[in-house]
Each structure stands twice: as C-alpha cells, then as structure tokens.
Amino acid sequence: MQDALVEFTQSLPLWLQWAGVMLAAAIPFIESYFGxxxxxxxxxxxxxxxxxxxxxxVISMLVFVFIAAAARQKVLARRGAGAATDAPSPRRQRVKRxxxxxGVPGVSLLGQTVLPSQITSGMMVSFGASRNAVIVWQVISIIIWAIVFALIGQAGIALFR
Incomplete structure (x- = not known):
C-alpha cells in the first residue's frame, strides 16, 4: 500500500506532490509519520x-473527534431517557485503562504506537475527555511523530545514497 501511495505522489506534478502527501497522511495507520x-x-x-x-x-483526526463528540452527546441524551448500556469491547476496555x-497527554503521545491518532482521539472523546484537550494533545503528538519519522527517513535516505 505504501508503494502505491509513493507512486501516486510521484505521479503528481511537482508543484502538487504535497497534496499527495496530505491525502496519504489522512489515512489511518499511514498518518503523519508514514506520510x-x-x-x-x-x-x-x-x-x-x-x-x-x-x-x-490533523484534518482527518479532527473529523473523528467531532464525530465522536456528536455521537457521545446522542448517547448521553438517550441514556437520560433510560437506554441500556452495552458492555465495552476488550480493546475499548484496554484503551480506557x-x-x-x-490521561489525554499520555494516550495522545504514546497511543500512536498502538492505534491511529484518529481512533485514539475518538475513543478519548467518547470516554468523556475534553474535546479541546484531545485536539491540542493530538496535534502536538502528530507533529512530534512526523518530525521523528522525518529525521529517521532523512537518515535512511542518506544511508542508501
């Protein structure tokens, strides 16, 4: 899949290749680091x-956060009307623990080693974390991971030249 994304990006005109990188990074599991x-x-x-x-x-993560926040509001409104709650999945229980x-900073910074930022941010909001805190810490995490992988990639490219 990554090879296809590289080929797609290279096939774009030079002045538009940044858009290919942006589109690739919006895909969960590709994210800023592989993008x-x-x-x-x-x-x-x-x-x-x-x-x-x-x-x-970031754009992709924001979509997930706003969808999760809206879904949480709907669930909370239904619970107020007496709706039953479902047992959370084992993966969801692990992320909750x-x-x-x-907290939000730790899951944001370390969570990308396990799950995409989009999924962890949506889960944190669904757990009741502040939407704004999740957004701030996810943006910080996305930037840090992108810079770390940029340095790794630059070193790797220099090594193979």
Whole structure:
C-alpha cells in the first residue's frame, strides 16, 4: 500500500506532490509519520512533506473527534431517557485503562504506537475527555511523530545514497 501511495505522489506534478502527501497522511495507520516518509521517498522537500503530512493527519483526526463528540452527546441524551448500556469491547476496555492511567497527554503521545491518532482521539472523546484537550494533545503528538519519522527517513535516505 505504501508503494502505491509513493507512486501516486510521484505521479503528481511537482508543484502538487504535497497534496499527495496530505491525502496519504489522512489515512489511518499511514498518518503523519508514514506520510512524511512517503513524501521524502517521493522527493518532496522534507519541510513541505512534514507540513503536508501533519495537516492531512490533523484534518482527518479532527473529523473523528467531532464525530465522536456528536455521537457521545446522542448517547448521553438517550441514556437520560433510560437506554441500556452495552458492555465495552476488550480493546475499548484496554484503551480506557490506559486513558485512566496516563490521561489525554499520555494516550495522545504514546497511543500512536498502538492505534491511529484518529481512533485514539475518538475513543478519548467518547470516554468523556475534553474535546479541546484531545485536539491540542493530538496535534502536538502528530507533529512530534512526523518530525521523528522525518529525521529517521532523512537518515535512511542518506544511508542508501
């Protein structure tokens, strides 16, 4: 899949390759870190690749956060009317335990090693975390991960040249 995304990005006109990086980074599990690598491999200048990957990932994450916040409001409104609650899945229980232990900053910074930022941000909001706190910490995390992978990618590209 990553090869296809690199080929897609390289097939775009040079002045539009940043958009390919942005689109790739909006995909869960690709995110800012692999989006940055895709841009670097495709030949997009590293600062532009990082910025495009961050923007694509942030936009995608915001969509998930706002959808989760709206869904939470609907569920809470129904519960007020006496609706039954379903037992959470084992994965959701695990994320909830991590959330309770590390809070929004910890899950935002470390959660991307396990699940995409879009999913972890949506889950945190569904647990009742402040939507704005989730957004701020996810943006910080997305930027940090993009920069770390940009440096790794730059070192890897330099090694193979």
């Amino acid at each position: 940055t690598l895709i841009g670097a491999i495709a030949g997009v200048p590293l600062p532009i690749a990082v910025l495009a990957a961050v923007v694509g990932n 991590l959330f309770d232990r590390f």
